[in-house]
Amino acid sequence: MSQLLRVAVIGAGYWGPNLVRNFRDSVDWDLMAVCDLDESRARRVIGPRSTVEVETSVDRLLAREDVDAVAIATPARTHAPIALRALDAGKHVVVEKPLADNSDAAAAMVAAADEAGRVLMIDHTYCYTPAVQYIRKVIAEGVLGELLYVDSVRINLGLVQPDVDVFWDLAPHDLSILDFILPGGLVPRSVSATGSDPLGAGKACVGYLSMPLARDGIAHVAVNWLSPTKIRQFVIGGSRRTLLWDDLNPAQRVSIFDRGVDLNTQARDARQREAATVSYRLGDITVPALPEREALATMVEEFAAAIRERRRPLTDGRAGLRVLSVLRAVSESLEREGSPTRPAQPESALV
Numbered sequence: 001m002s003q004l005l006r007v008a009v010i011g012a013g014y015w016g017p018n019l020v021r022n023f024r025d026s027v028d029w030d031l032m033a034v035c036d037l038d039e040s041r042a043r044r045v046i047g048p049r050s051t052v053e054v055e056t057s058v059d060r061l062l063a064r065e066d067v068d069a070v071a072i073a074t075p076a077r078t079h080a081p082i083a084l085r086a087l088d089a090g091k092h093v094v095v096e097k098p099l100a101d102n103s104d105a106a107a108a109m110v111a112a113a114d115e116a117g118r119v120l121m122i123d124h125t126y127c128y129t130p131a132v133q134y135i136r137k138v139i140a141e142g143v144l145g146e147l148l149y150v151d152s153v154r155i156n157l158g159l160v161q162p163d164v165d166v167f168w169d170l171a172p173h174d175l176s177i178l179d180f181i182l183p184g185g186l187v188p189r190s191v192s193a194t195g196s197d198p199l200g201a202g203k204a205c206v207g208y209l210s211m212p213l214a215r216d217g218i219a220h221v222a223v224n225w226l227s228p229t230k231i232r233q234f235v236i237g238g239s240r241r242t243l244l245w246d247d248l249n250p251a252q253r254v255s256i257f258d259r260g261v262d263l264n265t266q267a268r269d270a271r272q273r274e275a276a277t278v279s280y281r282l283g284d285i286t287v288p289a290l291p292e293r294e295a296l297a298t299m300v301e302e303f304a305a306a307i308r309e310r311r312r313p314l315t316d317g318r319a320g321l322r323v324l325s326v327l328r329a330v331s332e333s334l335e336r337e338g339s340p341t342r343p344a345q346p347e348s349a350l351v
């Protein structure tokens with residue numbers, strides 16, 4: 001067993017305690033400190049009679065030599081300033097999503113991590129669920145064939161957020177999953193987004209976005225705060241098989257359908273297409289046995305592995321940057337009534 005890595009968690013609000021629990025339970029990590037501007041929150045998270053220390057100053061925490069890495073779970077606008085200081089102090093960093101509140105700050109974080117030779121990871125939590133890890137694997141192995149379409153539905157009765165619209169609130173999950181499972185990541189040549197605000201909340205509460213994928217594939221994401229039914233479904237149609245991920249069905253989260261439509265003739269023009277016959281494949285439905293494991297346990301394990309193996313983590317800063325760049329294009333397209341908008345490629349400046 002190699003030496004434990006030493007970590008501190010910054011931010012002990014709603015999400016930070018989940019990180020604290022998983023670092024504490026991990027065989028890779030020694031949790032040294034929890035830092036929050038509000039001391040009582042940090043104390044409450046570590047509980048009584050703990051040897052974990054409480055800090056209220058990020059600067060004091062970063063000056064400590066017995067901390068190798070920090071996990072940042074503070075509000076999005078504070079991610080970049082804290083992460084840049086941490087990288088400058090030689091710490092490895094995992095940041096909660098979103099990487100930053102704007103792409104320029106996110107790009108600066110990625111560049112700073114490169115320069116410092118430190119790991120910069122983003123906690124795209126869904127990517128570490130057994131279902132999404134499995135989906136990534138079957139796509140990479142070609143089980144589904146060529147990807148024809150992805151249809152994601154993430155709707156529920158949600159809180160209308162004061163600062164962001166429904167796209168910025170919910171679509172980061174879909175986009176980070178797409179970035180993780182698509183070979184080559186999420187780099188659509190354009191994004192089209194339309195939304196509506198039937199309540200007069202001053203922002204989109206119902207939204208639809210679509211993006212062309214490689215070849216002639218297409219991805220579509222529906223997000224909605226006004227739906228009384230909660231749906232969390234991903235359909236991934238491939239030329240060989242179709243996968244359904246229903247995150248609210250624990251007994252059968254993932255199903256792979258050996259079913260689909262085959263066009264028997266490769267039609268070149270309208271007459272040929274009319275003559276083409278369509279046949280339906282009605283094969284088996286496979287339901288894989290997925291392990292039950294908390295996503296954050298896998299996430300903190302990957303953070304440690306990336307540091308030890310001196311490699312980029314599966315969800316690195318660039319993944320966070322790609323997601324932000326698509327979200328920004330979503331907002332631009334929304335303003336232009338759904339016109340296809342090309343996401344900026346901030347990564348090209350970094351490579």
Ligand SMILES: NC(=O)c1ccc[n+]([C@@H]2O[C@H](COP(=O)([O-])OP(=O)(O)OC[C@H]3O[C@@H](n4cnc5c(N)ncnc54)[C@H](O)[C@@H]3O)[C@@H](O)[C@H]2O)c1
Nearest residue numbers: 011012013014015016036037038073074076096097098125
């Ligand atoms: N991965 C996920 O699924 C998931 C889920 C929820 C939230 N999050 C992310 O986690 C982050 C935190 O969200 P939250 O809901 O826990 O917020 P929160 O407001 O509940 O907690 C933030 C905490 O950070 C502390 N804080 C703020 N600035 C600080 C600073 N400079 N130094 C030290 N402490 C500071 C605050 O006192 C507060 O306790 C956000 O980026 C959010 O998007 C991720």
